[in-house]
Amino acid sequence: MNNEFFDVEVRSVRRESSSVVSLRLEHPLGQELPDWEAGAHVDVLLPNGLLRQYSLCSETRDRSSWRLGVLREPEGRGGSAYVHDELKPGTKVQVRGPRNNFALEPAGRYVFIAGGIGITPVLPMVREASRLGAPWRLVYLGRSRESMAFLGEVRALGGDVHIHADDESGLFPLADLLGGLEPGTCVYACGPGPLLNVLQSLAGGWADPSRLHLERFTAIGTAPEPADGTDTGFVVELTDGTEVPVGPDESILQALEAAGINQPNSCREGICGTCETGVLGGDGIDHRDSLLSDDEREAGDTMMICVSRCKGKRLLLDL
Template sequence: MQMIVHERRDEAEGVVSLHLGRADGGELPAWAPGAHVDVTLANGLVRQYSLCSDPGDRARWRLGVLREPVSRGGSEYVVDKIHGGDIVEIGEPRNNFALDPSPRYVFVAGGIGITPILPMIAAAEAAGAEWTLLYGGRARTSMAFRGELVRHGEKVTVVPQDQAGLLDLAGLLGTPRPDTLVYACGPEPMLDAVADAMPAWPVGSLRVERFTPKTVETDGPDTSFEVECAASGVTLEVPPDRSILAVARDADVRVDFSCEEGTCGTCETPLLAGRAEHRDTLLTEEEREAQDTVFICVSRAARGCPRLTLDL
């Protein structure tokens, strides 16, 4: 849908927020904390950004965007080229980082990873849940939306690395807490450190969202396999050097996709038969074991499985 940038604000060094409304003045789709949207840029790139406004506001959305030092062109374009009054193409909200009900939460944010956490905090407050936030960043001047967090007092701990070092994740997460969910979003090293600090926590306590693909270790070189597209009635050969998504597109099989990195969730496809080797950054271990869905931009057939049957 076409949306107009009503306002653009500088939120921190290298971080801007875009305040958007429908170009036709209509009501925006509903969304819940943790949701993100695709932004289609004029240079042809499609990028995903978390919604960080009030889900109850059906007139305006807010996105927070960091100008990445090593950009593939997306964040650089948003920060340098998009201004108030511009029209941008925005997709429907999708949520791979949903906030599940819990009496207690621990939120951990690194840098621009604060964006999906902001509406989660508001939802936790509204539900009367206990919560704390540990928010780290390179420097205080680079940490966006700090002003919105001041009113929460001691529930929020802000840790600029240049002044206080790295986040004390072992101190925060070293001892499991009953009936508590941990939500973390930020750079990959921080997310790895959060997971490393939680070996004694119950399975499913940690929920993470990644902005970049997680490095996936494989047992050996990729091999060819077949994909039966049950809805289309065709069977495709996927060679070692190509993805299911790429082969399906070449065969004119209709597929939805965006990031092509296994991070956005757009290309999720029901797995009807066979066993997949999951290479996305979205599924939990329990969901991987269920073997009922696959992200076709990155995942492949498991070793020894010659064919997948997909609802394509």
């Protein structure tokens, strides 16, 4: 992954549905953009100063441009509204990445489930499965067809594609879908929290629940409670010797910001990975993100500073 921000130019802003626009990004000098794999996203620093993550939904083999899909979120914090209302072709934005927390793993066959804007990372995944020659099925769910982006491209995929609009057919029978999977099938799903929660519940009785792969846009729920019910303060030390106290009612990220140390961040919920920070030592990490694997948590060398805390009194961060 490219950890440095670099400039790209917005070549087009296109309406894809009643609530989604797509952005076509290119290098200002016409250079090739970095390689990426299905499921990847990029960090986008908008001209208004907001940092957001958007899944890449173009063709992985096309390095001349990237495409992003952006859902207008009325209850959001201003990023999607800016993209929909103010971002114009010709504008330069800064990007970082790609990074991939939702990579497509080898499997005998695939079922892809996309809810709403969740189609963005799923589209490249379906194309990749087709290139690999693996059998696949795509179920694309939305409240209405008017709200569902890239419908033409989804239909053009061929294969086993099912487009389901709730206002036409009611709720989709997810239990039937997941209850009849053939051995060796992996399920990849992206979409709203309630959809993913249902899928996670249905997969709870599988012999191998790891066959279900989810990408969330919001945290699963509130951060885990400390063992005694009360968070305590601690100190983070930076590599230059600076010490920053973290109070019981603030995150490491908030404490750093209060000290004038601004780290890249976006979701502030432990789901996007933008604020991931190396840990060089200390009293152990109280992981509260929804992103790191069990092995990554056990290694104890990285954390999401927007939600995770220290188990003791001190952490040494790679900052």
